[in-house]
Amino acid sequence: MTDAVVVGAGVNGLVAANMLADAGWDVVVCEAAGVPGGACRSAQVTAPGFVSDLFSAFHPFAAASPALRRLDLPAQGLEWCRAPQVLAHPTPDGRCALLSMDPARTARSLDDFAAGDGAAWRTLVDRWAPLRAPLLDALFGAPFPPLRAGLRLARQLGAADGLRFARFATLGARRFAEEEFTGEGAALLFAGNAMHADLGPESVGSALLGWLLTMLGQDVGFPSPRGGAGRIPEALVARLRERGGRLRLGAAVHAVEVRGGRARGVRLADGGVLAARRAVIADVDAVSLYRNLVGAGHLPARLLDDLTRFQWDHATIKINWALSGPIPWADPRCAEAGTVHLGGTLDDLSRTAAQLARGLVPADPFCVLGQMTTTDPTRSPPGTESAWAYLHVPQLPRGDAGGAGIAGPWDDEAVARVVARAERTVAAAAPGFAARVLARHVQSPADLQGSDAVLRGGAVHGGTAALHQQLVFRPVPGLGRPETPVAGLYLGSMSAHPGGGVHGGPGALAARAALRATGPFGPARRATVAALNRRLYAPSRPTAPTAPTGSNGPTATGPATATRREPPAAPSGGTARPSHGRGR
Known part of the structure; x- marks a missing residue:
């Protein structure tokens, strides 16, 4: 028997395991895959000597994360690399919005769009500086509601x-x-960064997400680990083992063992059982945890009904390239940036977002492109470039705004058409790009899910980033905390608050909740959470709506009557998680 079992060895699971081990707990991490990291891994998939980040690649959240900072991963050899400039967004008229760690450089690029905007930018940066620490603690370092961090932020802001x-x-x-x-x-900087998730320029909350990412880019850059994204989980695993924690690879979890209303451990796919004295922390998506690993018999009916409304974020198609030389950008400012946004004007971004909202494959996709050798020279042989691009597409397309007839599930032909569309977008901004492609490796939505079951249907954020599924609404209406209706079971994945991104926040909050539940005030905390959950998940009144009418959530168990379209079901074993592609 061990003190805690962590299901999934993604960044969140490994952060949780490290925190428990720091407290002296005996911890075992079970990972279904043969390697740790979840959606934070790297490999040579295009050509020998070219390292590609398979999912997350640039990590401003990780560099600024309170949880990861406390674990001191540089002591385990983690080293951050940065491109000369953070991000470039060229426009068809020859201008370029440039995000630089030098605010004056950013300001000059914005003055090209309108005189005086540079000064407005510098004012915005000045406002960010005093808010940075309390805001990051409130968002990523504290359970909801973030009372202490929230009070610090409120004192900094003042009432008005x-x-x-x-x-x-x-x-x-x-x-x-x-x-x-x-x-x-x-606007291009804010909207483009918000579209890293599934928030368009007009979406509620897209200003906050876009502002947060641009301010972090201004502050810590968009760094990437030297040698590949896989260095992050490698450092976490090394730290965990130093503290006596254990990692079991190829150990798929079949079910959470629940007896007497409490999680007692896990049952593995091979029939083995791992008992846990104190806690089970799940770094898996909420739908898989509740439906597959726990099961309806141990959960309130109302929670299961809420799950029918769970909304996944858009699917993703990612292209990895081995290039014979740097990308031949028409605008030389793009050559300095680790990340390049290819999406045209603000109206073009709005058009793309509207097409996605209607379930259409975008006619002119918004592409996020990463120049990894520009960022980290170890990623490919001298004089070459390891690069990638990704774009969002509907989980199940209803049609194709580009007129190529793409509809229905993502088969090889549909994926190939979108890849060709994306490469034309790159070539339009970089004439001669095609001639530099030595090799190409494509990750379809099915490939992404096949590599990490948490990336359901190619969704890379564990559920939509829209406001209706954040804070106390994530993953379903509740406390916004990692505790679940099953005592001793904690949700510590990107399906939980504070959501997707390589920051370790959900795992850290789950570990903290487990530690506090066994502390001197543990009985009172457990009783309070249990009482609140009973009230939150009490049966609805007869007059309340019983069936939602529009969602891309999974099919309900129970009486709901609405017809749903859902992404492919994930395997029930526990793999881990974080974000993707640019890996916020």
């Missing part, structure tokens, strides 16, 4: 500015940029 910040948090990126800037350069 606090109200204005709350209003800002509800804005779309387009509206925020219209209020603060004259040209659209800043």
Whole structure:
């Protein structure tokens, strides 16, 4: 018997395991795959000597994360690399919104769109500086509600500015940029970064996400680990083993053992059982945890009904390239940036987001492109470039705005058509790009899920980043905390608050909740959480709606009558997780 079993060796699971081991707990991490890392891995998949990050690649959240910072991964050899510039967004008229760690350089690029926008940008950066620490602690370092961190943030803002910040948090990126800037350069930075998730320029909350990523880019850059994204889980595993923790690879979890309303351990796919004295922490998506690993018999019916409304984020197609030389950008500013956004004007971004919202494959996809050798020279032989691009597509397309007739499940032909569309987008900004492609490796939505079951249907954020599935609504309406209705079982994946990204926040919060539940005030905490959960998941009144009418969530168990389209079901074994492609 061990003190805790962690299901899934992604960054969240490994962060949780490290925190428990630091507290002296005996911890075992079970990972279904043959390697740790979940969606934070790297490999040579294009050509010998070319290292590709298979999922997450650039990590501003990781570099700024309170949870990862406390674990001191540089002591385990983790080293961050940065490109000369953070991000470039070229436009068809020859201008380029450039995000630099030098605010003056960013400001000059925005002045090209409208005189005076550079000064407005510098004002925004000045406002960010005092908010940085309390905001990051409130978002990623504290359970919901973040009382202490929230009070620090409130004191920093004051009552009047606090109200204005709350209003800002509800804005779309387009509206925020219209209020603060004259040209659209800043809007391209905010909206493009928000579209790393599934938030379009007009989406509620896209201003906050876009602003947060651009400010972090200004502050810590968009760094990548020297040698590949896999260095992050490698450092976490090394640290865990130093503290006596154990990692079992190829150990798929078939079920959480629940007796007397409490999680007692896990049953493995090979029939073995691992008993846990204190806690089971699940770094798997919420739907798989509740439906497959726990089962309806141990859960409130209302939680299961809420799961029918769970919304996955868009699917993703990712292309990895081995290139004979640097990308021949028409705008030389793009050559300096680790990340390049190819999406045209702000109206073009809105058009793409609207097409995705309608279930259409975008006619002109918004491509996020990463230049990895530009960022880290160890990624490919001298004079070459290891690069990738990804784009979002509907989970199950209803049609094709590009007129190529793509509809239905993502088969090889449909994926190939989208890849060709993406490469034309790159070539339009970099004439001669095609001639430099030595090798190509494509990851379809099915490939992404096959590599990590948590990436359901190619969704890489564990569920939509939209406001209706954040905070107390993540993964379903509840406490916004890692505790589940099963005592001793904690959700510590990107399906939980604070959501997707390589920051370790969900895993850290789950570990903290487990530790506090066994502390001096543990009985009172457990009783309070159990009482709140009983009230939250009490049967609905007869007059309440019983069946949602529009979702891409999985099919319900029970009486719901709405017809749903869902991404392919994930295997029930526990693999781990974080984000993707650019890996926020």
